[in-house]
Structures are given as structure tokens and as C-alpha cells.
Amino acid sequence: MENDDNWDFNVFELETATQKRPLTFLGLKIFAGLGVCDFLKCSETTLRLSTPAADVLHATAYFLCQERIKQALGSVDKAAALITAAIHDLDPPGRTNLFPCNAGSPLAVLCDCAVSESHHAALAFQLAAREDKSNIFKNVEE
Structure with a gap:
């Protein structure tokens, strides 16, 4: 998975590549990369949803990784934002x-x-x- 940290990342190409399981792959990478799995002390195999959720999760992670936001938010904030993005619908x-x-x-x-x-x-x-x-x-x- 390349360029997932880029705003122009194509979640629909990921959907095709992952046989309609983009959130499993993108979610795991984002949650692990931002330390949310460590914070929640949860298994990295528990993330499974759908393409629209993966799209919102990607957008949320993009903003969470911006320097000003990254510095302003703690682990609880990051976990809440990512979980909310994943379950938003x-x-x-x-x-x-x-x-x-x-x-x-x-x-x-x-x-x-x-x-x-x-x-x-x-x-x-x-x-x-x-x-x-x-x-x-x-x-x-x-």
C-alpha cells in the first residue's frame, strides 16, 4: 500500500486490490501507524468494515498526521477520531x-x-x- 499518507490516495483502487476489504488493510495500517492499537492494547486483527468507512478513515488519518493537529491531540483524541471514522455509518x-x-x-x-x-x-x-x-x-x- 503506497501513498496512503497522501490526500490523493485512491481508496477505490484499494477496494479492488483487497477484494472489497479496504478497511481491514488501511485501518490496520493507520491504527498501528498512529499508535492507536498500542493505546487500546487491542489485537491488530479486529478491524473489518467497508469501503466508505475506509475512505472516511483515510481522510481522518490524513488530517491527524498534519503537524499542527498531530501536536495538539493525544492518544485518546486520535483513538476517538479513528474509531468514529470507522463506525460513522x-x-x-x-x-x-x-x-x-x-x-x-x-x-x-x-x-x-x-x-x-x-x-x-x-x-x-x-x-x-x-x-x-x-x-x-x-x-x-x-
């Missing part, structure tokens, strides 16, 4: 945020603001907590 309901509110959806009961975003985050935490092997937060010190 996990299990998309396929509607606007207003639709579940107006339709009385269970997704909108606890949070009627940023319904989809709250769903993505909640599902990511549920999946992480479901099994010990997928819990990337289990070794983080409080």
Missing part, C-alpha cells in the same frame, strides 16, 4: 434523522437529535462489548 437505517422521530421509531425514543449517529455509536459499543475478542476497549486504562 455502521448499520445505516437509510432515512434522515427526522424520519424516525416523526415515525415514532424506537431509535428516536432515547435520542431525538442525531438519531442515526447515536444508533451507529450505540451499535458499535454493543458489538464491542458482546464478545471479549471484539472489545477493543477492554484493555484501556481509566
Whole structure:
């Protein structure tokens, strides 16, 4: 994987080269390169999602590697930004945020603001907590 630190990196070529598993490869390289795997004390084999997530992850990593940003952010900030990028559209309901509110959806009961975003985050935490092997937060010190 060359030029992944360049803004013009083509995530769609990576999708083809990795047989539709770009996040596995790009995610691992970015998380390891920015020290997030070390910070989370997680296995480097736990990253698996999709091409749009890999694209957002790449853009996020690009900005995190810019000198002024790199100096301003700590490990928690980097981990939060990269995890958020990776899960930003996990299990998309396929509607606007207003639709579940107006339709009385269970997704909108606890949070009627940023319904989809709250769903993505909640599902990511549920999946992480479901099994010990997928819990990337289990070794983080409080």
C-alpha cells in the first residue's frame, strides 16, 4: 500500500486490490501507524468494515498526521477520531434523522437529535462489548 499518507490516495483502487476489504488493510495500517492499537492494547486483527468507512478513515488519518493537529491531540483524541471514522455509518437505517422521530421509531425514543449517529455509536459499543475478542476497549486504562 503506497501513498496512503497522501490526500490523493485512491481508496477505490484499494477496494479492488483487497477484494472489497479496504478497511481491514488501511485501518490496520493507520491504527498501528498512529499508535492507536498500542493505546487500546487491542489485537491488530479486529478491524473489518467497508469501503466508505475506509475512505472516511483515510481522510481522518490524513488530517491527524498534519503537524499542527498531530501536536495538539493525544492518544485518546486520535483513538476517538479513528474509531468514529470507522463506525460513522455502521448499520445505516437509510432515512434522515427526522424520519424516525416523526415515525415514532424506537431509535428516536432515547435520542431525538442525531438519531442515526447515536444508533451507529450505540451499535458499535454493543458489538464491542458482546464478545471479549471484539472489545477493543477492554484493555484501556481509566
